[in-house]
Amino acid sequence: xxxxxxxxxxxxxxxxxxxxxxxxxxxxxxxxxxxxxxxxxxxxxxxxxxxxxxxxxxxxxxxxxxxxxxxxxxxxxxxxxxxxxxxxxxxxxxxxxxxxxxxxxxxxxxxxxxxxxxxxxxxxxxxxxxxxxxxxxxxxxxxxxxxxxxxxxxxxxx
Amino acid sequence: xxxxxxxxxxxxxxxxxxxxxxxxxxxxxxxxxxxxxxxxxxxxxxxxxxxxxxxxxxxxxxxxxxxxxxxxxxxxxxxxxxxxxxxxxxxxxxxxxxxxxxxxxxxxxxxxxxxxxxxxxxxxxxxxxxxxxxxxxxxxxxxxxxxxxxxxxxxxxxxxxxxxxxxxxxxxxxxxxxxxxxxxx
Numbered sequence: 001x002x003x004x005x006x007x008x009x010x011x012x013x014x015x016x017x018x019x020x021x022x023x024x025x026x027x028x029x030x031x032x033x034x035x036x037x038x039x040x041x042x043x044x045x046x047x048x049x050x051x052x053x054x055x056x057x058x059x060x061x062x063x064x065x066x067x068x069x070x071x072x073x074x075x076x077x078x079x080x081x082x083x084x085x086x087x088x089x090x091x092x093x094x095x096x097x098x099x100x101x102x103x104x105x106x107x108x109x110x111x112x113x114x115x116x117x118x119x120x121x122x123x124x125x126x127x128x129x130x131x132x133x134x135x136x137x138x139x140x141x142x143x144x145x146x147x148x149x150x151x152x153x154x155x156x157x158x
Numbered sequence: 159x160x161x162x163x164x165x166x167x168x169x170x171x172x173x174x175x176x177x178x179x180x181x182x183x184x185x186x187x188x189x190x191x192x193x194x195x196x197x198x199x200x201x202x203x204x205x206x207x208x209x210x211x212x213x214x215x216x217x218x219x220x221x222x223x224x225x226x227x228x229x230x231x232x233x234x235x236x237x238x239x240x241x242x243x244x245x246x247x248x249x250x251x252x253x254x255x256x257x258x259x260x261x262x263x264x265x266x267x268x269x270x271x272x273x274x275x276x277x278x279x280x281x282x283x284x285x286x287x288x289x290x291x292x293x294x295x296x297x298x299x300x301x302x303x304x305x306x307x308x309x310x311x312x313x314x315x316x317x318x319x320x321x322x323x324x325x326x327x328x329x330x331x332x333x334x335x336x337x338x339x340x341x342x343x
Contacts, residue, residue: 047302049220049222049223050220050302050303052222053220053221053222053293054297057294057297083222083223084222136302137302137303138302139297139300139301139302140297140300140302141297141298141299141300142300144297144298145298
């Protein structure tokens with residue numbers, strides 16, 4: 001993983017079949033990058049379905065959630081529609097896994113992204129990272145502890 | 159990453175001996191088939207441990223994939239206002255494949271609830287907020303699937319479906335007894 005305190009490397013990926021997203025466009029907001037191995041993993045334990053229940057919490061902290069895997073934009077579009085995800089899924093598809101590799105979140109043996117989370121602050125700095133065992137849904141407690149904490153710090157600064 | 163936040167408190171529905179040495183908390187979703195499978199397992203654990211166990215159920219409905227889970231959770235809270243939380247909880251898990259509103263009303267009627275009051279209560283904003291609070295607490299406690307269990311405030315990471323949960327509780331009970339003895343001597 002890229003260490004905390006590093007400027008998050010910029011990238012541009014498809015966020016929908018006809019739309020690209022550049023990370024640096026999101027400056028001024030917090031960003032959660034959720035690398036995950038593949039679309040269509042079993043539902044009940046699925047990390048993305050869990051996050052999908054938390055839209056109001058992400059809104060509360062003005063945080064943009066982005067899922068990333070090596071699946072293509074068309075696969076993502078179908079997966080997103082099927083599950084009614086409120087957040088975009090980025091296609092790290094061509095060149096395959098380039099962004100995952102840049103974020104040290106790529107598993108060469110499977111050709112998939114690892115289950116890695118990053119939180120990037122309003123200035124584009126990585127403030128948290130977490131590598132989860134591949135078969136384990138990391139849940140959301142870590143993410144929200146960081147979001148709450150940085151919100152509290154902001155309140156003190158004001 | 160594995161502690162129950164907040165600890166069991168007066169907002170929770172507690173089944174069994176409130177002073178029991180063992181506290182089992184389940185985060186569950188009424189429409190989740192895994193929770194349905196866990197239901198008889200928890201029942202048998204409750205039977206076996208008797209007075210040594212208190213059981214708490216908190217709501218963790220995944221609304222988008224289980225559209226009936228949240229309304230079912232509200233129904234249990236409305237039933238709780240008439241002292242029938244666990245009766246509604248049980249009847250829902252025992253009839254998990256039919257949770258559409260007409261069935262929920264049939265359950266309420268079968269439980270002998272005051273239907274006019276039930277109908278009014280299920281629209282009560284406070285009940286929605288309560289279920290949502292349960293969800294939020296689960297999120298903060300590291301719930302990553304349903305069911306997720308906590309034993310005496312710590313997340314149980316084993317396999318609940320194989321008898322491991324019961325054995326874990328038994329070990330915990332032994333450990334507490336030994337600790338108590340050591341404190342006493």
